[in-house]
Amino acid sequence: DVKVTQSSRYLVKRTGEKVFLECVQDMDHENMFWYRQDPGLGLRLIYFSYDVKMKEKGDIPEGYSVSREKKERFSLILESASTNQTSMYLCASSLLPGAGQPQHFGDGTRLSIL
Amino acid sequence: AQTVTQSQPEMSVQEAETVTLSCTYDTSESDYYLFWYKQPPSRQMILVIRQEAYKQQNATENRFSVNFQKAAKSFSLKISDSQLGDAAMYFCAYRGNQAGTALIFGKGTTLSVSS
Numbered sequence: 001d002v003k004v005t006q007s008s009r010y011l012v013k014r015t016g017e018k019v020f021l022e023c024v025q026d027m028d029h030e031n032m033f034w035y036r037q038d039p040g041l042g043l044r045l046i047y048f049s050y051d052v053k054m055k056e057k058g059d060i061p062e063g064y065s066v067s068r069e070k071k072e073r074f075s076l077i078l079e080s081a082s083t084n085q086t087s088m089y090l091c092a093s094s095l096l097p098g099a100g101q102p103q104h105f106g107d108g109t110r111l112s113i114l
Numbered sequence: 115a116q117t118v119t120q121s122q123p124e125m126s127v128q129e130a131e132t133v134t135l136s137c138t139y140d141t142s143e144s145d146y147y148l149f150w151y152k153q154p155p156s157r158q159m160i161l162v163i164r165q166e167a168y169k170q171q172n173a174t175e176n177r178f179s180v181n182f183q184k185a186a187k188s189f190s191l192k193i194s195d196s197q198l199g200d201a202a203m204y205f206c207a208y209r210g211n212q213a214g215t216a217l218i219f220g221k222g223t224t225l226s227v228s229s
Contacts, residue, residue, distance in 0.1 A: 033216055040123075042205060042221035058216060090159065092217075100147045100166060100209075103217055105159040 003027070006091050006106040014114050019078040021109050023091030030096035032074035033103065034058075034066065037088040046089075049074055050096060081113045116141045118208050120220035127196045128228050134181075135191045135223050137206030145211040148182065148189045153222075154202040162204070165189065193225075201227045 007022035025032065033048040035058075045058030047066040055066050063085060067075040074093075078085055088110050092103040117140045127133035139148070150162040165173045165182050172180050177197075181190045193200055206220040 035219075040221060042120075043217075043219040045216045045218075048216045100164065100211075102149065102161040102164060104161075105151075107158050 004091055004093055004104050004106040006109050008109050010110050012112045013081050015082055017081045019081045021076040021089055023074045023106055024072050025093040029093035031094045033092040034076045035090040037090055083113050086113045116208055116218050118206055118218050118220040120206055120223050122223045124224045126226045129196055131196050132194045133196055135204050137189045137220055139187050139208045143210050147209045149207040150191045151205045152202045196227050198227050201225060
């Protein structure tokens with residue numbers, strides 16, 4: 001089975017801090033994704049990557065950046081955390097090619113910015 | 115741009131009964147994929163079922179089936195013989211047929227199951 005591991009289940013940080021959320025997958029997937037999940041808004045795509053060192057902006061990239069130095073790891077960075085970034089963050093991965101490939105999700109990181 | 119709409123924020127069903135969750139989408143593409151994902155409370159999101167747009171036959175996975183109406187751009191999920199473990203948030207998702215594209219999700223439907 002595919003395993004997508006997010007480094008923290010719960011995280012509390014302060015405004016202005018630089019925050020790193022880590023995601024690792026063990027199935028050699030090309031695609032990796034970061035979503036944000038908020039009540040009543042569903043999942044919104046922040047960034048995705050289809051190859052090492054490649055990244056594409058999603059719907060809500062402002063205030064975030066990403067890093068993909070190795071195929072198995074995709075990091076989400078909050079450059080200067082703000083309270084409106086308090087949310088659940090979900091990482092996912094999938095194979096290339098083929099849009100029909102399902103995405104496999106991690107357990108999520110519930111991030112609180114105080 | 116593609117959009118996915120789930121018009122039912124909450125649904126409820128009794129054990130052993132059948133429930134249908136609605137999903138509509140908007141796209142100008144002719145080839146795409148549709149998915150239903152399940153997210154149990156405080157647990158990982160998992161794939162329930164997948165439908166290829168070029169296939170006319172509705173997908174089925176055990177107690178889960180879809181009613182795919184391409185012309186109407188409708189993709190509903192039917193859960194038969196509902197179980198307590200089916201209680202979760204369900205997300206409908208769309209993905210265009212291009213490499214490197216991401217899923218577009220609806221806002222979700224919370225399903226509660228009572229005994």
